[in-house]
Amino acid sequence: MGLDLLTIGQRPKGRTALAARWIVGYVDGRHKLLEQAEIVFEDDRVIHVGGPFDGPVVRRLDLGDVLVSPGFVDLDALSDLDTTLLTVENGPGWATGRVWPQSYVDRGPYEMYTPDELAFQKRYAFAQLLRHGITTALPIASLFYREWGETTAEFEAAAEAAADLGLRVWLGPAYRSGGMVCTAPGVLEPRFDEARGLRGLADAIDFASRIGGSHGGLVQAMLAPDRVETCTLELLKRTMAASRDMGLPVRLHMAQGKMERRTVQALHGTTGPQWLARHGLLNDRLIAPHAVEAEPEDLALYAQHNVTIAHCPLVYARDGEMLRSVRRCLDMGITIGMGTDTAPADMVLNMAVALMMGRAAEGNDRGLTSAEVFNAATIGGADALKRPDLGRLQAGSKADMAIFDMADSYFAPRIDPVQSLIFGASGRVTKAVFVDGRLSMRDGQVAGMDMAAARQQAQSQFDRLLLRYPERSWGQPTLGTMFPATYP
Ligand SMILES: [Zn+2]
Structure with missing residues (x-):
């Protein structure tokens, strides 16, 4: 493929034209599938999408049988070594390390990863996002597995990792004013420390003011209160005030x-969304x-106040749960x-x-279309971030692109390329990714990282964490009890 002529991790100098069998361009306010088309970019911006470009270019790369797509926007992007995998077959949460037992709170919760391990897992996760x-x-x-919330130090490392690897990010350390504690088998109680939550918010605001817009705009800031049940009203009020003032x-x-x-329900007598709406926080x-x-x-309130839903169907489908339904949300204008x-x-x-769960939720094939799903993964996320220059490929948009191999031998027969991509159900056909005009990933490799060595490091780091699971599970069961083999 012509991309071999470029240097991984670098932005090609001068105008680059990519010719491809298919490009998802953005024309007249919507995605349009263009065949035998060209996309031209210079520095960080797209300058042309459509037929052959007749202006001067420094290089023209013929990519052949590929789909050039806007890169995906991930609103809830996995950034650690995923521990939810342990819970798919094993539960309940209080017995398997997902609710702190009183004994762990009494001994004093502590960071189960070192600062270096926290930094590494984000860098590794960022590489995995690019690869997909x-x-x-x-x-x-x-x-x-944290002592309390996330730290600004690890997010400073995350900003460096994103800049090194070439991934566009919105960063904000998660903070909270409380957590659930298991006081007896199956008995869970919320505990709050409001002052600690407000300190977390103050740190997050300080981080946002320092980091937002850095690295040429690649790194932006967000505020990330952890979950509604672990936040006090004061924390959420101040969060929304800061968000308004800083535009975050x-x-x-x-x-x-x-x-x-x-x-x-027990704390506030209603649901999370209705509680926030009551206080003007949606x-x-x-x-x-x-x-x-x-x-x-709740959904009616989301529609009324233009709240974006971050839809993550895979992690829920594993537990037999789904959003009911995407069709209804889209029809409501959410x-x-x-x-x-x-x-x-x-x-x-x-x-x-x-696509599958969206249709299952409606009980028929009119539940959702491939175009609606693809729009959600591109335009929907960009709109949530108020960035019309993301999630779309048109003149003036950011040169953030994913290139999918449509001649992959496992991917046969190919039909319409967008449908084939979705039905094929694997991001492993991602051949390359450009972010901000820079070649951030090619053939699974990212700049400055040996993926095979990183994989080993990630596994041993995760295995060490696993050994500490009994300390934060009720009754300190053995690992074998918590996570038995599929076939004992
Ligand atoms: Zn989530």
Whole structure:
């Protein structure tokens, strides 16, 4: 492929034309599939999408049988070594390290990873996102193995990692004013420390003011209060005030789980979205994963206040749960973006599951179209971030592109390339990714990282974490009890 002429990790100098069998261009306000087309970019911007470009170019690369697509926008981008994989077959959460037992709180929660390990897992996760065609990411990680919230130090490292690898990111350390504690088998109680939450917010605001727009605009800031049931009203009020003053998106998990529903009902007498609405805290800067537990009234409030849903169907489908339904949300005018939120951080697989679960939710094939799913993974996320120059390929947009191999031998027969991509259900056909005009990934490789060595490091780091699971599970069971083999 002609991309071999470029240097990985670098932005080619001067105008580059990419000729491809297919390009998803943006024409007259919508995606359009262009055949035998060309895209031309210079520095960080697209300057032409359409037929052969007749202006001067420094190089013209013929990519052949590929689909050039806008890079995916991941609103809940997996950024650690995924621990939810342990829970797919094993539960309940309080018995398998996902709710702190009283004994762990009494001994004093501590960081289960070193600062270097925290930095490494983000860098590794960012590389995995690029390998799956994701060009914009809002990282998400678990707080279960943390002392409390995420730290600005690790997010400074994350900003460096994004800049080194060439991934567009919105960064904000997760903060919270409380957490759930298991006080007896199956008994979970919320505990709050409001001052600690407000300190977390102050740190996050300080981080945002320093980091937002850095690295040539590649690194942007967001505010990331962890989940609605672990936030006090004061924390959310101040978060939204800062978001308004600084123009920052806010990501807050709510209407996402049954424990959350019960806890918020007990604390506030209603659902998360209705609690926020009561206090005027829903707005168009809010990105809310995952809405699988949303009431019709919650969805109506999302529509009324232009809240974006971050839809992550894969991680929920594994538990037999789904958003009910994407069709209904779209018909209500709710913006739907997508997130990976689990390993593999594969947005193509996620689109496939979105299509299948979206149709299952409606009980028929009119539940959702491939175009609607593809729009969510591109335009939906970009709109949530108020960035019309992302998620689309047209003159003036950012040169953020994913290139999918349509001649892959496992990918046969190919039909319409967008449909084939989604039905093929694997991002492993991502041949290359450009971000901000820079070749950030090619054939699975990213700049400055040996993926094979990184894979080994990631595994040993995860295995060390696993050894500490008994300390934060009720009754300190053995690993074998918590996570038995598929076939004992
Ligand atoms: Zn999530």
